[in-house]
Amino acid sequence: MFAFILRRLIQAVIVMVAVAFISFMLFQYVGDPVTFLLGQDATPDQIAELRKALGLDQPFFVQFWHFLLNAAQGEFGISLRQGAKVSSLIAERFPATFELAMVAAVLALVIGVPMGVYAALKRGTFMSQMFMTLSLLGVSLPTFLIGILLILIFSVHLGWFPSFGRGTTTQLGFWSTGLLSAKGWHHIILPAITLAIFQLTLIMRLVRAEMLEVLRTDYIKFAKARGLTNRTIYFGHALKNTLVPVMTITGLQLGGLIAFAIITETVFQWPGMGLLFIQAVTFADIPVMAAYLCLIALIFVVINLIVDLLYFVVDPRLRVEKSGGH
Numbered sequence: 001m002f003a004f005i006l007r008r009l010i011q012a013v014i015v016m017v018a019v020a021f022i023s024f025m026l027f028q029y030v031g032d033p034v035t036f037l038l039g040q041d042a043t044p045d046q047i048a049e050l051r052k053a054l055g056l057d058q059p060f061f062v063q064f065w066h067f068l069l070n071a072a073q074g075e076f077g078i079s080l081r082q083g084a085k086v087s088s089l090i091a092e093r094f095p096a097t098f099e100l101a102m103v104a105a106v107l108a109l110v111i112g113v114p115m116g117v118y119a120a121l122k123r124g125t126f127m128s129q130m131f132m133t134l135s136l137l138g139v140s141l142p143t144f145l146i147g148i149l150l151i152l153i154f155s156v157h158l159g160w161f162p163s164f165g166r167g168t169t170t171q172l173g174f175w176s177t178g179l180l181s182a183k184g185w186h187h188i189i190l191p192a193i194t195l196a197i198f199q200l201t202l203i204m205r206l207v208r209a210e211m212l213e214v215l216r217t218d219y220i221k222f223a224k225a226r227g228l229t230n231r232t233i234y235f236g237h238a239l240k241n242t243l244v245p246v247m248t249i250t251g252l253q254l255g256g257l258i259a260f261a262i263i264t265e266t267v268f269q270w271p272g273m274g275l276l277f278i279q280a281v282t283f284a285d286i287p288v289m290a291a292y293l294c295l296i297a298l299i300f301v302v303i304n305l306i307v308d309l310l311y312f313v314v315d316p317r318l319r320v321e322k323s324g325g326h
Contacts, residue, residue, distance in 0.1 A: 008308060012301040019297035023290035024067045076291035086291045089276060095176050096166055097265070097272030101257035103188055104196035109250065112200040116207025121234060131204065138201030147194040147267035154190060161190045164269035191268040195261055199253045206249055210242040251307035255300040
């Protein structure tokens, strides 16, 4: 286990250094930060003085080393658009995105897994066919269209939910949360459903496919021959083995929810990192873009490491193989 974790950590460091290098190249080839900060009317002396202050007059690899050291401490400089520290902007927006992604992930799992199991066990029934039809719609419809339709129905016509904003938030130290108030939950429902629909349908179809595959294996047939109850066979044996590939997809999708909540946050004007990134791209705010890229890469690396460790908990065959058993 220790060797496995060590290998994964080394791989994670290599990935993060590669992503940091790509982020650093943004500073080199996507505009000149000195020009953004001083404007077109700056004198050569002002430009030279600021380049020296920012360390841009040093060799390429020296600049990259300093960038790595600062990135490891969570520092990416000053936002060219807002004039504030990028780390402060990210820290301010991250809780909103994280809470939205977690609520959407819980919705996708709590609804998607039971629907997938039902569609597999009750294959051919009317409800099973209905679930499969709905899943096709969920996979096919673009996220922005789903969000607009939900706003049109539940905000404009019915007036049940607000169409934008995060609602009332509570400050818990450095973390701001909207999940401790009724208004916060009221605001998060529509964007969470919008973000969860694609993940929900993907998980449902994956669980159904894996469940059908597991039910055809020999050990399930042997369990039926032994006279075990359907409940024990389906939920004690089949579902547990179905969850191994589902964990991989779910872990990646959780990272995707955080990374690609951009469209949902834009539609609902949700004050998260996605909206911040869109604004950064619009104004060529390179430090914010670089910080966002590094943070998302770190989230994916951490989630993949956690999923790999969970394999040892769910699938005992991996523990036997790693320990040299047969």
